[in-house]
Amino acid sequence: MTQPLPHAPATLRNREPILAVLREILPDQGLLLEVASGTGEHAAFMAPHLSPRLAWQPSDADPAALAGIDGHTQPLREGPPQGARILPALRLDTTAPVWPVDRAEAIFCCNMIHIAPWVAALGLLAGAARLLPPGAPLLLYGPFKRGGEHTAPSNAAFDRTLRERDAAWGLRCLDHEVVPAAAAQGFIAPEIHQLPANNLAVVLRRR
Ligand SMILES: C[S@@+](CC[C@H](N)C(=O)[O-])C[C@H]1O[C@@H](n2cnc3c(N)ncnc32)[C@H](O)[C@@H]1O
Incomplete structure (x- = not known):
């Protein structure tokens, strides 16, 4: 019996607004590295809407996630070309000093830095700085604190549930933690897009 593919319901709600931001900021060609792909549903939905001169590289730290990601993207990888070319998923832990990719024209990371210890965010920023050429974007998506405060009661409640699950998790403050x-x-200072349900798309570009 084949295993059902993993599904994250939030991806169905956030994929269109995130895709709109990606379409604004992505270059026409090169490698888009997705960090923390999770189920792979974002890759499978978004890649067909992007330039055929882009390659989408999914990845995750969890080796158990890779088969699910490839399961979602397989029909696109094996079917007729449609939008960005999706590559097989790679194991990539942001905290590793060396990543399995040594250059990317853009990096996308959705809903990871609050659902992982802060070192995961620091590793992401250090790795992105190593891989991206000047001016190239790192897109972070998720809920953030602003000025040290939650921006909505639902974000405060979500933060509490995260910290109960793991004391090292929790919403990060864009102004006091992420930007510094x-x-x-x-x-350089980010472009900030307000997206639905009190989430932000934060576009950081290499100097
Ligand atoms: C909440 S899921 C988000 C998945 C997907 N981006 C989405 O929006 O549905 C968080 C993901 O981050 C991954 N993750 C956690 N720590 C990581 C790290 N240090 N490096 C890379 N991925 C990590 C987990 O394995 C998990 O797949």
């Missing part, structure tokens, strides 16, 4: 850590890696 990004600046230390050579990223």
Whole structure:
């Protein structure tokens, strides 16, 4: 019996608004590295809407996630060309000093930095600084604190449930944590897109 593919319901709600931002910021060609692909549903939905001169590289730290990602993207990888070419998923842990990819024209990371210890975010920023050429974007999506405060009661409640699951998890403050850590890696002040359900798309570009 074949295993059903993994499904994250949030991807159905957030994929269109995130795709709109990606379409605005992505270059016409090169490699888009997706960090923390999870189920792979974002890759499978978004890649067909992007330039055929782009390659989409999914990845995740969890080796158990890779088969699910490839399961979602297989029909696109094996079917007629449609939009960006999707590559087989790679194991990539942001905290590793060396990543299995050494250059990317853009990096996308959705809903990871609050559902992982802060070192995962620091590793992401350090890795993105190593891989991206000047001006190239790192897109972070998720809920953030602003000025040290939650921006909605639902985000505060979500933060509490995350911290109950793991004391090292929790919403990060864009102003006090993420932007200073990004600046230390050579990223300029971000473009911020307000997306539905109190989430942000944060576009950090290498100086
Ligand atoms: C909440 S899921 C989000 C998945 C997907 N981006 C989405 O929006 O549906 C968080 C993902 O981050 C991955 N992750 C956690 N720590 C990581 C790390 N240090 N490096 C890369 N991925 C990591 C987990 O394995 C998990 O797949």
